[in-house]
Amino acid sequence: MSTVVSGNAPAYGARTALRASREAIYRAVWRWHFFAGLLCLPFLITLSATGSLYLFKDEINGSLFAYRTRVPVHETPPLGPDRLIFNAMQAVPDAGPVSYTDPATPETSALVTLAVRDHRILVYLDPYTGAVLDRVARDQEFMVVLRGLHSLAYLGAFANAVIEVVAGFAVILVLTGAYLWWPCGRDGGVISVRGTPRQRVWWRDLHAVTGLLAGGGLLVLALTGLPWSIWWGQQLRGWSNAAGLGQPAALWAHHPVSTVPLRDRLSDPGWTLEDAPVPRSTPAAASTQTLGIDRAAAILAERGMPRGYELALPVGDDGVYAASVYPRDVIRQRVIALDQYTGAKLLDVRFADLGPVGRAIQYGIGIHKGEHWGRANQFAMLAFCLATILLAVTAGTMWWKRRPAGGLGVPPWPRDRRVVATVTMLVAGLGALFPLTGLAILGMLGLDLAAQHLRRRVRA
Secondary structure, three states: OOOOOOOOHHHHHHHHHHHHHHHHHHHHHHHHHHHHHHHHHHHHHHHHHHHHHHOOHHHHHHHOOHHHHEOOOOOOOOOOHHHHHHHHHHHOOOOEEEEEEOOOOOOEOEEEEEEEOOEEEEEEEOOOOOOEEEEEEHHHOHHHHHHHHHHOHHHOHHHHHHHHHHHHHHHHHHHHHHHHHOOOOOOOOOOOOOOOOOOHHHHHHHHHHHHHHHHHHHHHHHHHHHHHOOOHHHHHHHHHHHOOOOOOHHHHOOOOEEEEEHHHOOOOOOHHHOOOEEEOOOOOOOOOOOOOHHHHHHHHHHOOOOOOOEEEOOOOOOOEEEEEEOOOOHHHOEEEEEEOOOOOEEEEEEHHHOOHHHHHHHHHHHHHOOOOOOHHHHHHHHHHHHHHHHHHHHHHHHHHHHOOOOOOOOOOOOOOHHHHHHHHHHHHHHHHHOHHHHHHHHHHHHHHHHHHHHHHHHHO
16 A cells, blocks of 8 residues: 655645734734724824814814904005004903914904913904904814814823824824735735625725725824824923934023923924023113014014014013914924013024924924925825724724624634734834833733633633
8 A cells, every 4th residue: 555645745734834824913913903993093083083174274264264364455554563462452451461473464364362360362353453353262262172172182181192192003003004905915905995885895995995095194194293292292302402403402502591481482382492491581770661562573574584473472571572483384484582672682593493303393293284285285184184084984884894793803813822922022112112102002911911811711
């Protein structure tokens, strides 16, 4: 009796082992993709919806709120800031002036910010006639509310930390999604959609194709949004400043500075300069009067400050006139501070003065907000936001269609523990780039191990 051994058996065995290994890796990656999506998608829907509206901030203000933001152009020159501030204070008699925002165009209204104790009130005025167009509490202004919803600021510092965790998991979502999308010999679900909406495969393919088109945009939105985060963003700012790659520290070297950061005086001093100290004026003799806001505005014009700037009034004897402007043309961004008595320049930071990290972050923030390259940037970011919402909807529908009755439908781990450990280590490595995300990953691992241990005890 003889035994026939096929020469193809080793090759067949190798192919089977390779296929089993790929299947194990796929299942491990799928499980992490599921967990990342489970955590991220509710937040990504909120961020995308609010971000889609904020992209068109100027357009919304110029249409829905045109009654207070747009004015007819007059042949007579506009009134000075001092007169406009006086008129605003007549509309809110118990308030004190905080800042004046210069009209960005001849058709734009002027804006005066007043303070009543800890509350801020925005007063919109016609710069030609001085007429009050509207007044509204700052925390009730539509775009302020929208921005607060986008950043989850209403839920406090913990919510800001959640945003950082979500941004890190969004990166993991994109990378694991790219692996799951990779064709590996498949035709459907790569660039085409199979089946009909009644079938799970249709939703799966739509999810995959949308992810292919929107994944890069989601990655850009996540990375350019991270500088605002509570830990990662602060660490990046601190590191870049210490290394001389952010704030131009030399500009403060020969002037006395306060302990007050610019963000406490200006509503938008820019990411790079938020923590920069406000310079101090040299207190003059008691008989010397302050410069006056009209003269301060004139000095800013002489120095070439772009229109649309915000000018904060001095606070205290050593306060300064501080101004910032952030037009869509990023290279025209600028911050200036003037001595309140002499008008001398204490600070003048242009975009070119920032370090390379500071400039890169400012560029990234502009792209995130749709402020570069005209409508192309706006509509590209809008497309990515809408695609992110579609990804969330298709993911939820897929899960709903495949979940078992009475179960969560979590993709099972593969049996090969080496694959589980390897993929988990890679995901944890990505989490290490974003420490709050890394802590969340460790927490998820702990919960997963506890759940597996509990299931084994129940079965026993």
